Amino acid sequence: MARVATLADVPALHVLVESAYRGDSAKAGWTHEADLLDGQRTDQAALADIIADPTQTILIAESNADVIGCVQVADKGVRDGIRIGYLGMLTVKPTLQSAGLGRTLIEAAELHARKFDAECMEMTVIRQRRELIDWYIRRGYAHTGRTAPSPWTDRRYGLPKMDDLELIVLAKRL
Numbered sequence: 001m002a003r004v005a006t007l008a009d010v011p012a013l014h015v016l017v018e019s020a021y022r023g024d025s026a027k028a029g030w031t032h033e034a035d036l037l038d039g040q041r042t043d044q045a046a047l048a049d050i051i052a053d054p055t056q057t058i059l060i061a062e063s064n065a066d067v068i069g070c071v072q073v074a075d076k077g078v079r080d081g082i083r084i085g086y087l088g089m090l091t092v093k094p095t096l097q098s099a100g101l102g103r104t105l106i107e108a109a110e111l112h113a114r115k116f117d118a119e120c121m122e123m124t125v126i127r128q129r130r131e132l133i134d135w136y137i138r139r140g141y142a143h144t145g146r147t148a149p150s151p152w153t154d155r156r157y158g159l160p161k162m163d164d165l166e167l168i169v170l171a172k173r174l
Contacts, residue, residue, distance in 0.1 A: 002108040005058035005070065009157040010047045012067040013058065017041050023157070029094030031102075031132055036165060037158035042089070046156065052126045056087070059108050060092055063099055068093045073112045076122070085113030085174070087123045106139055121174055123168040124148045133170070141170040 005013060019025040021041035026032030033041070050056045050072060061069035072088040087109045092101045113121055123141065125133050137143075148167040151157040 001060070001104060002059040002061050002069075002071075005051055005060045005138055007048055007051055009058075009067065010044050010051070010061060013047050013070055014042065014044045016070060017047075017089060020094050024058070025027065026094055029092070029097035031092070031097060031129075031135075033126065033129070033158070036126060036161055037126060037152070038161060039083070039155060039157075039159035041158060044154060050105060053123075057112060059105065059112060061105060062067050064075065069101045069173050071103050071109045073109045075116045080084075082119045083108075083117050085118030085121045086114075087121050090123075102135075107146075110172075110174055119174055120171055122169055122171045124169055127166040127168045128164075133168070136170050139172075141172045143167045144171050 018041055020031070021033050022037065022039070023034055026034045032059055047058070050058055056072060057075040059071050059073065060067055069092045071090045074086040074088065076084040076086050078084070087106065090102060090105055092105070122130060123136070123146070125136065146169040148169055150165070150167065151159050154167065
């Protein structure tokens with residue numbers, strides 16, 4: 001179902017990610033950040049860097065050759081004797097959200113992480129996105145009690161609309 005992205009996919013991936021996370025187009029779905037952040041979510045250079053990095057992968061879901069979903073998977077190495085995978089940038093075209101593609105992409109990401117022997121999958125989620133956090137918890141993820149550094153000191157990752165945005169870390173044993 002999902003395939004590994006190539007550099008040729010970068011323009012379509014960029015359009016998808018921006019449409020699902022920011023601006024009015026994102027509000028057609030339920031998982032957007034448009035009420036919390038302005039600016040861009042990512043750029044084509046950052047997506048190309050992920051694809052070129054041998055420790056990271058972007059998996060793509062397509063329908064009729066259109067990119068309708070994606071998820072980033074990264075090998076974060078070993079911490080405390082456990083190999084850690086990272087799930088990021090889970091994106092589903094806003095008009096297709098709530099149809100199960102997000103669950104399918106998570107399963108594909110977890111399977112991919114198992115291929116590099118990850119025993120645990122982590123992710124970061126904006127603390128204020130309670131509904132999304134609850135959705136991940138229903139998929140087996142749990143609060144770790146940890147937070148992650150804010151990426152918003154770099155304007156390339158968005159412009160916060162509030163001062164107290166915080167990333168929390170969720171994790172799941174694979």
